[in-house]
Amino acid sequence: MGGPTGSVVSAETLRDEIVNILLESEGPVSGEEISRRLGVSRAAIWKHIKALRAEGYEIQSSTKVGYTLARLTDLLLPREITRGLSTRQIGRRVYHFDETPSTNDVAKNLARSGAPHGTVVVAERQTGGRGRLGRAWQSPEGGIWMSIVLRPKIEPRMAAGLTLALGYAVARAVSLACGLSAKLKWPNDVFIHGKKAVGVLTEISAEMDSVNYVVAGIGINANVDVSGYEFTATSLSAELGRRIDRAALARAVLKEVEDAHEVFVSKGLVAMISDITRMSCTVGSRVEVKTPEGVRSGLAVGIDEDGALLVKEDGGEVRRFLSGDVTIGSSQNLHQ
Numbered sequence: 001m002g003g004p005t006g007s008v009v010s011a012e013t014l015r016d017e018i019v020n021i022l023l024e025s026e027g028p029v030s031g032e033e034i035s036r037r038l039g040v041s042r043a044a045i046w047k048h049i050k051a052l053r054a055e056g057y058e059i060q061s062s063t064k065v066g067y068t069l070a071r072l073t074d075l076l077l078p079r080e081i082t083r084g085l086s087t088r089q090i091g092r093r094v095y096h097f098d099e100t101p102s103t104n105d106v107a108k109n110l111a112r113s114g115a116p117h118g119t120v121v122v123a124e125r126q127t128g129g130r131g132r133l134g135r136a137w138q139s140p141e142g143g144i145w146m147s148i149v150l151r152p153k154i155e156p157r158m159a160a161g162l163t164l165a166l167g168y169a170v171a172r173a174v175s176l177a178c179g180l181s182a183k184l185k186w187p188n189d190v191f192i193h194g195k196k197a198v199g200v201l202t203e204i205s206a207e208m209d210s211v212n213y214v215v216a217g218i219g220i221n222a223n224v225d226v227s228g229y230e231f232t233a234t235s236l237s238a239e240l241g242r243r244i245d246r247a248a249l250a251r252a253v254l255k256e257v258e259d260a261h262e263v264f265v266s267k268g269l270v271a272m273i274s275d276i277t278r279m280s281c282t283v284g285s286r287v288e289v290k291t292p293e294g295v296r297s298g299l300a301v302g303i304d305e306d307g308a309l310l311v312k313e314d315g316g317e318v319r320r321f322l323s324g325d326v327t328i329g330s331s332q333n334l335h336q
């Protein structure tokens with residue numbers, strides 16, 4: 001990697017390069033060598049090393065041999081998410097916040113000002129995290145609170161299907177990256193061993209016949225202590241008995257979202273229904289569906305190509321729900 005010369009290089013880029021040099025090196029690297037490779041002074045390198053330490057990187061230094069990277073930061077910094085990211089568009093631009101009210105709100109503002117498809121907003125904490133149906137979403141440190149701007153060329157009536165496809169993508173990422181048996185609760189909650197670990201809040205801006213943008217807000221209880229939570233919730237660390245690598249999981253989510261989005265836009269939900277149904281913990285269960293019109297119950301028998309949940313009521317009639325709040329199981333054992 002040649003040192004950037006002849007143009008002004010941002011502090012961020014220099015820090016990215018320093019981390020890359022330290023990662024690639026098998027032993028310590030001297031300040032002199034880093035300074036030569038990046039074309040900046042040793043004093044500047046020292047300043048950036050201090051800044052990287054403040055970001056949580058454990059960098060050891062010895063006057064004789066130089067710098068060694070002992071541990072990467074645990075923060076979801078853009079450079080940690082994008083290193084090794086195999087997507088084409090999603091996650092190519094990442095905005096990181098230590099704290100923000102809601103990453104969905106930031107992403108919506110960016111989308112309104114023209115942010116491209118695949119722009120990602122991530123925060124370590126949210127102070128006003130929002131869930132579906134007007135609920136609050138607890139967002140302490142240790143989770144993955146992330147929103148993705150999508151610009152699908154679809155009609156607004158396809159939004160319910162996209163919501164489901166996104167939930168499927170996140171459930172698949174959790175299964176693949178963590179080796180957990182993740183289940184999709186219609187439309188887009190991810191459950192592990194009967195408890196909710198992930199929620200997705202999809203917000204859409206549309207005209208009569210076209211979608212301007214979709215913001216997919218993904219909340220993952222990764223390394224979060226959920227013991228005080230009101231409803232039946234879990235976290236990935238609680239299920240695994242160890243902390244997870246949040247950046248690796250965030251990358252897996254971005255990859256699965258990109259793949260699912262592509263299939264959905266090019267072939268429609270119909271191409272994904274059998275995979276989605278296989279991952280579903282809703283289909284095949286007794287459910288209660290709360291809608292503004294009232295509560296209905298029955299056996300969930302399938303999902304149709306619009307993403308609607310099909311529920312066979314006790315009288316034998318099959319009803320279609322495009323939205324609603326579903327609880328699964330008997331009334332003694334309902335989980336949201």
Ligand code: BTN
Binds near residue numbers: 105220
């Ligand atoms: C739900 O299950 O009710 C959906 C929860 C969605 C939470 C995520 S966290 C990132 C993004 N920002 C928000 O304010 N909400 C979503």
